[in-house]
Amino acid sequence: MKYRYAVPGDDFSMAGKASAEVKRILGQLGIDPAIIKRTSVAMYEAEINMAIHAGGGIAEAEISPERILITMADEGPGIPDIELAMTEGYSTAPEWIRELGFGAGMGLPNMKRNADEFRLESAVGKGTTVTMLIRLAPAPVAGGGGRA
Amino acid sequence: MNPDGEAPEGPGEAAPRLFHSVKLDPDKCVGCTTCIKKCPTEAIRVRKGRARIIDERCIDCGECIRTCPHGAKKAVSDPLSMIAGYRHTIALPAPSLYAQFDERWSIDRLLSGLLALGFDEVFEVAEAAELVTARSRGLFEAGPAADLPKPLISSACPAVVKLVQVRYPSLISHLAPLLPPVEVAARIAKHVLHAGEEGVGVFLVSPCAGKVTAARSPVGYARSALDGVIGIKDLYLPLRAVLGQAGDRIRSRAGRRGVEWARTEGEADALGERRSISVDGIASVIGVLEALENGKLKDVAYIEALACPAGCVGGPLTVENPYIARNRLRNRAEALPENAPPLSYEPPSDLGWSEAVAPRSALALDPDMLKAMIMMEEMDQLAAALPGLDCGSCGAPSCQALAEDVVRGVAVETDCVFKLRESVRELAGRLLALEELKPPGLDKD
Structure with missing residues (x-):
């Protein structure tokens, strides 16, 4: 099952709709509440990032009995130094965003922490794609090479 | 689940019926769609011209009671006459009772009024609330409670506890594992002040339906010490009638901190934790719980989350406007000492939950995820084909909810008036086409 949502870049009060929708779907699928929470935290952070830094983008959620795969793709400014961006507390968000309780520099680390697998691809001037995988079934045993 | 309110038929589905205090008066219900739209758990459907409550989803918040324009939703509480069956009766007035009356009637007089109505004794819920505050502070100190996830959600409002069970199961661990003040008051009155006595009856004077349900099927503890719950609105007129003669003998003990629990921010102010937020009204509570689930708080x-506007003073069993009541409560509280005088009894040592609180997975389409996924795909297709107006004419609160009901097998697509019209038009087209056809023997061409 695949769901696709446009995340608006001009109205950030609307950011969070996609993750809320995915949360509803996961609830109706009867998925473990703890996993739903991890998914919604990770996806919500990514959605907010898109709205703040990238002028919106596309959020996709692919759900199978084994895993939830969230892909967040934007055509924003891109991240010049990914390692720096992944540092807890590092933020390029403007002051007013911080005053709203966002932009504490915990977004990317938080996504990574809540996902079982996390990938960040970015090219300056082209955009950023964050891919997050959350496993539903136990991970395949070593040697199986279980890459999603 | 079954919107027709009949027992589920599938094997293994014979779940015990859940007790609910929110009921429908079928004579008053006209089958409009006001309540189905306001229900925070989408627990109501209109069938055969009447609203039906889906037991598994109802959280007894009373939102439908508040919004029904025809007064067809009501909370079933116990009658005052019930106290006749007990040797010694104790009234437990919720502090919201004090806010129903003009300040010229003192709290002492209101308590005396309860005695004039036939109770033998009164014990203020507000006094118990002060004890709960003291225990809540303990949840922020070092010790076993330090492991509790923060923020903690107050478990004083029974509708909020159930909302978490049904819609936010991932937040169950955030609920403060403490008994609500009403239960603490009941236990003190019955098991401490009258320990071992026979025939003692303990009755809550309640602003809300949720506490009626909590007395019969509590969450977090096995059995309530309450023997009955009487709605404030059922007691209001008889109580008003005796106030003139009731006198002002000093009977109240509770301080400002306990009394103010009846309004939003009262509990948080009493707790004195600066990083508390207070939210009231079920829609606003949902907003905060969503934010918490997103990791934003x-x-x-x-x-402090309360289902009713302005807090318990806005409960569906109250009579006064919530905002007037809140103002009165504040004025009354100002005249009180901060806390109750030292206790003359030993309060129960354990005010914690004795039972684990389980999720109520009333929203999952099927316990088997593969089946649920198949249903979800069907539901998405159905929803996409519906007009998306969320008009409610089908009896479900939204097009999405109708699609869900269809895949659950409790509704059909043509319950949608627009879908029905499409089908009729299609049928009319087919009739016209058939009419054009002539048997070969009659065909003159």
């Missing part, structure tokens, strides 16, 4: 330590 990192700097918050405590959430």
